[in-house]
Amino acid sequence: MDRLQEYLKKERAQEWRAELRGTLKAKDRTNMERLSMPEEDPAVRSTNYVEVNTGLSEEQAIHEARRCIDCPDPTCITGCPVGINIPKFIKKIETGDFLDAAVVLKETNALPAVCGRVCPQEVQCEQACFYTQKLGKPPVAIGNLERFAADYEQNSGKLSIPVIADRNGIKVASIGSGPSGLAFAGDMVKMGYDVTVYEALHEIGGVLKYGIPEFRLPNEIVDVEIDILKKMGVKFITNFIVGKTASIKDLEGEGFASFFIGSGAGLPSFMNIPGENYIGIYSSNEYLTRVNLMNAADPDYDTPVISGKKVAVIGGGNTAMDSVRTAKRLGAERAMIIYRRSIEEMPARVEEIKHAKEEGIEFMNLNNPLEYFADENGRVCRMKLQKMELGEPDDSGRRRPMPIKGSEYEIEVDTVVVSVGVSPNPLIPQSLPDLNISSWGTIKVNKENMQSSIPNLFAGGDIVRGGATVILAMGDGRAAAASMDKYIKQKIRAILPLVKEFKSIGEILEFAGK
Amino acid sequence: MNKIVEKVYFSDYVVKLVVEAPHIARSRKAGHFVIVRIGQKGERIPLTIAEADLEKGTITLVIQKVGVSSIKLSNLEVGDKITDLVGPLGNPTHIEKVGTVLACGGGVGVAPLLPIVEAFKNAGNKVISILAARQKELIILEEEVRKHSDELIIMTDDGSYGKKGLITDGMEEVIKREKIDRCITVGPAIMMKYVSLLTQKYKIPTEASLNTLMVDGTGMCGACRVTVGGKTKFVCVDGPEFDAAEIDFDEMLFRLNSYKKEEENSYQRFLKKYQKA
Ligand SMILES: Cc1cc2nc3c(=O)[nH]c(=O)nc-3n(C[C@H](O)[C@H](O)[C@H](O)COP(=O)(O)OP(=O)(O)OC[C@H]3O[C@@H](n4cnc5c(N)ncnc54)[C@H](O)[C@@H]3O)c2cc1C
Ligand code: SF4
Ligand code: FES
Numbered sequence: 001m002d003r004l005q006e007y008l009k010k011e012r013a014q015e016w017r018a019e020l021r022g023t024l025k026a027k028d029r030t031n032m033e034r035l036s037m038p039e040e041d042p043a044v045r046s047t048n049y050v051e052v053n054t055g056l057s058e059e060q061a062i063h064e065a066r067r068c069i070d071c072p073d074p075t076c077i078t079g080c081p082v083g084i085n086i087p088k089f090i091k092k093i094e095t096g097d098f099l100d101a102a103v104v105l106k107e108t109n110a111l112p113a114v115c116g117r118v119c120p121q122e123v124q125c126e127q128a129c130f131y132t133q134k135l136g137k138p139p140v141a142i143g144n145l146e147r148f149a150a151d152y153e154q155n156s157g158k159l160s161i162p163v164i165a166d167r168n169g170i171k172v173a174s175i176g177s178g179p180s181g182l183a184f185a186g187d188m189v190k191m192g193y194d195v196t197v198y199e200a201l202h203e204i205g206g207v208l209k210y211g212i213p214e215f216r217l218p219n220e221i222v223d224v225e226i227d228i229l230k231k232m233g234v235k236f237i238t239n240f241i242v243g244k245t246a247s248i249k250d251l252e253g254e255g256f257a258s259f260f261i262g263s264g265a266g267l268p269s270f271m272n273i274p275g276e277n278y279i280g281i282y283s284s285n286e287y288l289t290r291v292n293l294m295n296a297a298d299p300d301y302d303t304p305v306i307s308g309k310k311v312a313v314i315g316g317g318n319t320a321m322d323s324v325r326t327a328k329r330l331g332a333e334r335a336m337i338i339y340r341r342s343i344e345e346m347p348a349r350v351e352e353i354k355h356a357k358e359e360g361i362e363f364m365n366l367n368n369p370l371e372y373f374a375d376e377n378g379r380v381c382r383m384k385l386q387k388m389e390l391g392e393p394d395d396s397g398r399r400r401p402m403p404i405k406g407s408e409y410e411i412e413v414d415t416v417v418v419s420v421g422v423s424p425n426p427l428i429p430q431s432l433p434d435l436n437i438s439s440w441g442t443i444k445v446n447k448e449n450m451q452s453s454i455p456n457l458f459a460g461g462d463i464v465r466g467g468a469t470v471i472l473a474m475g476d477g478r479a480a481a482a483s484m485d486k487y488i489k490q491k492i493r494a495i496l497p498l499v500k501e502f503k504s505i506g507e508i509l510e511f512a513g514k
Numbered sequence: 515m516n517k518i519v520e521k522v523y524f525s526d527y528v529v530k531l532v533v534e535a536p537h538i539a540r541s542r543k544a545g546h547f548v549i550v551r552i553g554q555k556g557e558r559i560p561l562t563i564a565e566a567d568l569e570k571g572t573i574t575l576v577i578q579k580v581g582v583s584s585i586k587l588s589n590l591e592v593g594d595k596i597t598d599l600v601g602p603l604g605n606p607t608h609i610e611k612v613g614t615v616l617a618c619g620g621g622v623g624v625a626p627l628l629p630i631v632e633a634f635k636n637a638g639n640k641v642i643s644i645l646a647a648r649q650k651e652l653i654i655l656e657e658e659v660r661k662h663s664d665e666l667i668i669m670t671d672d673g674s675y676g677k678k679g680l681i682t683d684g685m686e687e688v689i690k691r692e693k694i695d696r697c698i699t700v701g702p703a704i705m706m707k708y709v710s711l712l713t714q715k716y717k718i719p720t721e722a723s724l725n726t727l728m729v730d731g732t733g734m735c736g737a738c739r740v741t742v743g744g745k746t747k748f749v750c751v752d753g754p755e756f757d758a759a760e761i762d763f764d765e766m767l768f769r770l771n772s773y774k775k776e777e778e779n780s781y782q783r784f785l786k787k788y789q790k791a
Contacts, residue, residue, distance in 0.1 A: 200600065200730070200732050201730065202558075202597075202598040238598070239598050239599060239600035240600070241600060241603075241732065244541065244602060244603060245537045245600070245601065245602070246537050246541060247541075250541075266732065266733060266734040268734070268735065268736050270736070270739075270746060272746065277739055277740075277741060277746060277765055277769065279768060279769060279771070279772045280772075282736070282737075283735060283736040285734055285736065286729060286735035286736050286737050289729055289730065289734070290729065294557060294558070294729070295555070300555055301555045301556075301557075302555060302556050302583055303557040303558075303729075304557075304773040304777065305776075306772065306773070377768065377771070378765070378768030378769070378771075425732070425733065426733065427732060427733065427751070
């Protein structure tokens with residue numbers, strides 16, 4: 001039995017857990033109904049930006065927590081990319097020790113209030129839950145419970161600031177302040193490092209700020225986490241593009257020993273069909289950035305956005321759902337999803353699709369754009385679509401969409417948001433000719449330790465995975481922190497006897513590198 | 515950082531700001547630009563770096579008052595700070611020794627043209643510069659450009675300074691007189707379009723530096739996209755300079771007007787607030 005298993009067994013055997021299990025028969029637990037997340041009224045919420053999910057009450061959370069049977073072999077954990085001790089935190093909720101539940105979450109998840117809101121639980125922990133696997137019943141609402149415990153802690157005013165090891169004075173940096181960079185920074189600062197996070201934009205948070213809208217993830221939630229990092233001593237420098245404002249070499253000269261690259265998958269893809277550059281056609285990144293980061297919907301802010309009455313959003317992922325629901329809130333009469341596969345194959349979170357339907361979004365599945373047309377001012381006014389049908393499964397196992405001949409037709413549109421994927425941000429790779437890059441433009445790393453082909457550069461998140469998820473990005477950040485710590489300590493150990501001859505850690509590392 | 519240390523009015527409409535930005539001053543090259551945001555409610559706008567002083571750690575920006583953001587920026591005084599300033603962005607101009615270079619700048623496009631003129635001159639080229647504007651007051655940086663040029667020609671639409679005529683008139687005269695190996699143009703899109711048509715006629719390789727709308731300036735949004743040689747390019751990461759003959763200027767002109775209505779509204783709101791204050 002490996003150590004993790006052993007640890008989980010030991011934890012589960014603790015008296016309080018055993019006792020708690022005894023308070024209610026497993027049979028009675030499994031007969032309880034899953035509680036649904038309370039939500040704002042779709043008719044009202046589709047006209048404003050308030051968060052759609054309002055969160056479980058204490059009673060509701062305890063009820064849901066009691067459904068969990070505290071399995072001897074908790075399969076849910078295998079579904080969690082960062083291995084949260086799920087039954088333990090749930091049982092802490094059942095006993096009403098909500099703050100303790102949050103502590104359990106934070107042992108492995110740097111941003112539980114964020115993950116509770118945006119993780120695709122239905123394909124992770126909840127998919128692996130005993131209820132789904134063996135009972136064929138709706139799983140324990142692990143995501144909702146995670147959010148509950150994290151929010152409870154945020155609202156309690158008793159946010160714990162993690163214990164920090166003695167400062168070691170070694171400077172390390174994260175390039176990018178998305179979830180991967182934040183998770184990396186949190187772990188490094190805990191280990192005593194002097195951590196600086198460089199961010200190209202004027203706001204910290206990466207996609208959490210510029211991409212995911214307020215109605216799904218309020219900025220406040222992210223800011224609380226960033227504040228804690230600041231209190232722990234992490235320095236944030238905005239408006240600084242590593243590779244442009246200063247090179248990695250320059251920063252090494254300023255004493256940085258090692259770097260984590262979490263620069264994300266920023267570059268939006270277009271379909272390269274005729275008319276795609278007409279006015280009123282956006283990438284989802286631009287559309288969402290204008291609204292989320294630049295506040296374009298508020299007339300007090302200078303940034304404009306075109307958002308018309310007939311908005312077509314091309315794509316089926318979370319980004320497409322976020323864009324189409326934003327369009328609705330900006331006053332669209334028709335807000336349409338145009339996706340070339342069927343609804344079952346859409347990669348968006350199930351909850352986002354549900355919410356979008358409730359808000360009156362039209363789903364035009366099995367449709368593919370062919371061309372756009374504009375009025376005399378170059379503003380998009382119509383588009384040509386083609387109907388599709390599903391053929392044989394492709395490499396991804398999804399059935400391949402095939403065009404139906406002669407099915408072309410046109411619809412009127414005045415705004416289009418193209419949300420067909422992103423590719424890795426090329427700024428860092430461009431500035432480092434020696435860095436090993438895949439043909440997709442992602443940074444190649446050793447999967448074991450997130451180390452790139454340049455020994456003191458580690459990388460993770462979307463820049464390594466292409467487009468991924470918040471939780472995977474965070475997991476990478478943490479894995480990179482652990483191995484960077486090892487790497488630095490090894491170098492120092494090797495050199496310790498000679499240390500007196502060097503003026504800075506940077507010099508030591510440089511020597512050690514040779 | 516980002517503190518304004520010097521402010522000079524070139525005219526009622528054009529202001530020069532010297533701003534503390536030591537990292538950018540060190541890293542920038544001719545052709546680079548920055549993105550600025552003024553105030554927490556401001557938008558992000560691109561501005562080319564006209565000059566940099568390594569010792570003082572400053573960069574020079576030249577701003578023409580055209581809308582809310584440029585007016586807000588021009589209203590800042592020495593000692594004020596620019597809320598956000600990031601760069602240097604874009605690719606530097608490809609500078610090499612080619613022989614004779616014709617540098618054509620219009621309006622505030624002369625500001626970004628200046629470092630390019632200087633760099634081509636320093637690389638050993640003969641540089642003939644043509645500056646054009648509607649009227650005398652709108653000609654900027656004349657002395658600075660003259661310093662790095664072998665010859666300077668000034669063209670105004672109304673003839674109030676230099677020669678009367680369009681920039682292309684001045685260019686054609688030079689082209690007929692001597693062999694030009696490379697042309698560089700920075701200015702309003704419509705001007706660059708005609709510059710490009712002219713140099714195509716004479717088969718002179720021409721680079722145009724584009725000033726599209728931008729948001730992030732890091733390749734993240736696509737607001738800056740243009741069609742070059744039939745392919746979509748992002749000006750902020752693929753440019754800002756492209757082979758002028760390949761650029762779809764008509765599309766660019768349309769896209770520059772994307773927010774005409776919105777900008778006008780925002781400008782009116784701004785004026786109202788401004789007048790109240
Ligand atoms: C609209 C949208 C909705 C999404 N919804 C979900 C969801 O519901 N659930 C989910 O799990 N995932 C979702 N995702 C995906 C998820 O957000 C990403 O996988 C995750 O944010 C990746 O994190 P990251 O740290 O790798 O990069 P990012 O969050 O992209 O952050 C990278 C940061 O680095 C900065 N940067 C880049 N280059 C430099 C440089 N050279 N110097 C300094 N800074 C630099 C960038 O400006 C950016 O702020 C969504 C993505 C989008 C766009
Ligand atoms: S698998 Fe489901 S029931 Fe079992 S411990 Fe995990 S959450 Fe509880
Ligand atoms: S300005 Fe956003 S991609 Fe160029």
